[in-house]
Amino acid sequence: MSEPTIPTTTDQATAHAEEAPGQALLLRSPPANLDAEKALLGAILTNNRAYEHVADFLEPHHFADITHQQLFQIIGGRIAKSGLANAITLKGELEHSNVLENVGGLDYLKTLMKSMVGIINAREYGIVIHDCWVRRQLIEIGETVVNDAYSSDSDFNGSNQIETAEQKLFDLASDRNQQASGFTSFENALADALEVAELAFKRTSDIVGLSSGLRDFDLKTGGLHPSDLLILAGRPAMGKTALATKIAFSAAQSLMREAEEESERQGRRINPKGMVAIFSLEMSASQLATRILSEQSEVSGERIRRGDVGTREFDRFIRVSRELQRLPLYIDDTPAITMAAMRTRCRRLKRTKGLALVVVDYLQLMKAGSGRSDNRVLEISMITQGLKALAKEMEVPVIALSQLSRQVESREDKRPMLSDLRESGSIEQDADAVMFVYRDEYYLQQRQPKENNFEDNGKYIDALQEWQRKMELVHNQADLILEKQRHGPTGTIKLKFEGEFTRFSDYDGPDE
Numbered sequence: 001m002s003e004p005t006i007p008t009t010t011d012q013a014t015a016h017a018e019e020a021p022g023q024a025l026l027l028r029s030p031p032a033n034l035d036a037e038k039a040l041l042g043a044i045l046t047n048n049r050a051y052e053h054v055a056d057f058l059e060p061h062h063f064a065d066i067t068h069q070q071l072f073q074i075i076g077g078r079i080a081k082s083g084l085a086n087a088i089t090l091k092g093e094l095e096h097s098n099v100l101e102n103v104g105g106l107d108y109l110k111t112l113m114k115s116m117v118g119i120i121n122a123r124e125y126g127i128v129i130h131d132c133w134v135r136r137q138l139i140e141i142g143e144t145v146v147n148d149a150y151s152s153d154s155d156f157n158g159s160n161q162i163e164t165a166e167q168k169l170f171d172l173a174s175d176r177n178q179q180a181s182g183f184t185s186f187e188n189a190l191a192d193a194l195e196v197a198e199l200a201f202k203r204t205s206d207i208v209g210l211s212s213g214l215r216d217f218d219l220k221t222g223g224l225h226p227s228d229l230l231i232l233a234g235r236p237a238m239g240k241t242a243l244a245t246k247i248a249f250s251a252a253q254s255l256m257r258e259a260e261e262e263s264e265r266q267g268r269r270i271n272p273k274g275m276v277a278i279f280s281l282e283m284s285a286s287q288l289a290t291r292i293l294s295e296q297s298e299v300s301g302e303r304i305r306r307g308d309v310g311t312r313e314f315d316r317f318i319r320v321s322r323e324l325q326r327l328p329l330y331i332d333d334t335p336a337i338t339m340a341a342m343r344t345r346c347r348r349l350k351r352t353k354g355l356a357l358v359v360v361d362y363l364q365l366m367k368a369g370s371g372r373s374d375n376r377v378l379e380i381s382m383i384t385q386g387l388k389a390l391a392k393e394m395e396v397p398v399i400a401l402s403q404l405s406r407q408v409e410s411r412e413d414k415r416p417m418l419s420d421l422r423e424s425g426s427i428e429q430d431a432d433a434v435m436f437v438y439r440d441e442y443y444l445q446q447r448q449p450k451e452n453n454f455e456d457n458g459k460y461i462d463a464l465q466e467w468q469r470k471m472e473l474v475h476n477q478a479d480l481i482l483e484k485q486r487h488g489p490t491g492t493i494k495l496k497f498e499g500e501f502t503r504f505s506d507y508d509g510p511d512e
Contacts, residue, residue, distance in 0.1 A: 031135040032064035033128050035115070040125035041068060042116030044075055045086055045109060050119035051079050054126030062133040067108075070099045087113070134172065141168050166344045210357060210397065213250020215506045216493045220482060221433070224251065224357060224397040228486075229388045231427055233402040233416065234437040235409075239478065240401045241283065241361055242291065242502040243437050243495075247399065248359045249292055252276040252327040255356055272328040274356030274396070277349055279342060281365035285331040295503040296320045328353070338367045339386040346394055355396050360387065362401035363427075381426035388430045402427060404436075414443050418483055434484040439497060440474040478504065 043050040060073040074093060078085040087109045094100055100108050148161045209223030224230070224247075234240045255272040262270040280288050294300060297320040299313050309317065330353075332345060342360075349355050360366070368382040384400070391398040404420045416436040421427045428434060449467055454460035478497040482490045494507040 030064070030139060031132045033132050034065055034068075036125045036128045036132075037063050037065060037068045038112050038115040040122060040129065041071055041075070042112040042114065043119045043122045043125070044072075045113055046116050047119045048079055048085055050122035051076065051085075053119075053123040058126045058130055062130050064129075064132060064136070067099060067103050070097075074099065137172050141165065141172070144168075163341055163344045166348065167340060210251050211254040212247045213253070214247070214480075214493070214495065214504070216495075217480060217482075220491065220493060221485065221488055224399075225432075225487070226395045226397060227392045228397045228432040229384070229391045229430060230397060230399045230433045230435065231402050231421075231431040232399055232435050232437065233404050233421055235404050235414075235416070237442060238437045238439055239497060239502065239504065240437055241288075242295075243480070243504050244359050244361055244399055244401055245278070245288065245291060246295070246504045248276050248278050248329065248357065249295075249327070251357045252329040255328050256326065272354070272356075274354035275328045275330050275349055276357045276359070277346060277355060278329070278331045278359045278361065279337060280331055280333045280361050281335055281337060282361055283333070285333040288331055288333070291502060292324065293317060293321055295501050296324065298501060300500050328356075336365060336367050339383055342366070343386070343390055343393075346390060350394055355394055357396055358390065358394070358398045360398065360400040362403060363387065364403050384426045384430040414438070414440075415479075415481065416483075428484065431484065432486040433482065436479075436481040436483060438479045438481060439477070440479070441471065441477065441497075444470055444474060477507065 040050070040054065055076065058072075060069045060076070063069045063072055074090065074097070075085045078089065078093075083089065087106070090109075091106060094106065094109075100106060145161070145165050148156065148164070149158075209221075209225040211223055212218055212221075232240055232244055252275075255274065255276070259270050259272040278288065283291075297313070297317045299309060299317055330349065332342075334341070346355060346358060363383055364380065366383050368379040368386070387398050387400050402421060404416050408414055408416055408420050415438055418428050418434060421434075444467070447467065449460060449463040451457075451460050454463065476497055476499075478495040480493040480495055482493060484490065496505045496507045497503070498505075
């Protein structure tokens with residue numbers, strides 16, 4: 001006895017198109033497989049267990065025939081209520097709803113049951129039905145793209161149309177991937193956890209995630225982990241952008257180094273596992289590149305802009321720039337970018353080059369959507385939720401910079417707290433880690449004693465010497481305050497900060 005075969009897609013127009021190629025576009029009909037739809041419905045009516053094979057990914061709207069859509073919905077509704085769905089139990093509901101009025105009444109159920117060749121192929125029938133639906137959606141998206149391109153609406157320009165089309169395509173891809181979604185057994189979850197633990201055990205270092213380039217930070221956190229949203233906050237002039245750039249640059253270096261080591265082992269070129277994407281909403285791409293060049297070449301960014309650079313320094317500048325060109329680092333400096341546009345560009349980069357880390361500088365400059373919002377707190381909440389969803393969807397760490405409110409300046413102790421986050425409603429809640437960058441030197445510098453404030457010159461000298469002593473204690477020092485970490489300890493991490501190059505690095509003590 002031969003095994004039952006899955007019916008192929010019905011497309012009589014194809015045969016006509018072969019006879020008259022010039023009329024192909026006029027004769028083609030949307031992809032559909034009515035035989036598979038009948039076979040699946042018949043299998044479910046014969047044995048309701050067949051429904052369990054397709055219920056996790058197949059929806060009524062995936063059927064091409066509207067009668068089949070309604071039947072699948074009615075059958076599914078009855079099964080969901082722990083009822084039996086067959087020709088007898090459905091008779092009253094089908095007669096009352098007139099679902100089968102246009103296909104011959106209740107006798108159509110007999111036709112469906114005759115079309116069934118075994119519930120063993122139920123899932124395969126469902127996949128065929130779903131695939132036809134996907135292709136119909138692709139046709140519809142294509143028609144929409146064409147019509148939008150012909151549109152003369154100036155507010156809906158080409159870039160917006162590309163983002164909209166990519167969004168629709170991704171939504172369609174997400175629906176298609178529902179076949180692999182759903183519950184994960186605890187056994188599988190344990191296997192994944194053991195795999196991560198084994199990876200950490202085999203590594204020579206304590207870093208499991210992507211390296212930040214900061215030794216003490218990596219020791220406390222284990223590196224940057226996929227799906228985590230990290231908030232890096234601070235007042236202006238604290239060095240948020242410099243620190244975020246340092247982390248992004250170090251991550252790109254780590255990815256490049258791993259690719260080179262793998263290339264040597266395999267004897268062929270291996271590309272980095274992913275790219276580092278920086279969304280710079282405040283600084284232009286060239287300004288950010290200049291900052292990285294200044295840090296790596298040890299040439300002051302201010303001198304670079306003025307052209308006050310010697311021949312030897314300029315040669316070093318060029319040499320370093322050539323080395324940096326190879327790094328897997330991308331910068332997007334679109335101002336006031338929306339969450340949808342950022343998500344679209346991350347998806348595109350992951351699809352074409354791979355994605356390992358996303359840095360956003362900074363989230364208060366983002367827009368939740370294309371429309372205007374009068375509730376800024378709600379909009380920030382939507383942005384942080386979107387960034388967390390992006391981290392989970394892309395399975396990469398996302399670092400978002402955030403401003404702090406001015407209430408820090410009104411306190412004697414300027415060290416930031418979680419309550420200082422601007423529009424902090426959901427920033428603290430959605431983040432897996434919240435970090436503050438703080439430099440005591442910045443605030444102490446503003447308290448330099450002024451001679452005209454002292455009547456006695458001796459008291460002024462004493463005050464100045466005390467101020468100089470305190471400045472020496474905090475010179476070139478910064479604190480990275482890890483205020484919240486969902487998966488590990490909190491605490492303060494000492495860093496070295498060189499203002500001339502706006503560079504952060506590991507702190508090895510006051511004598512370094």
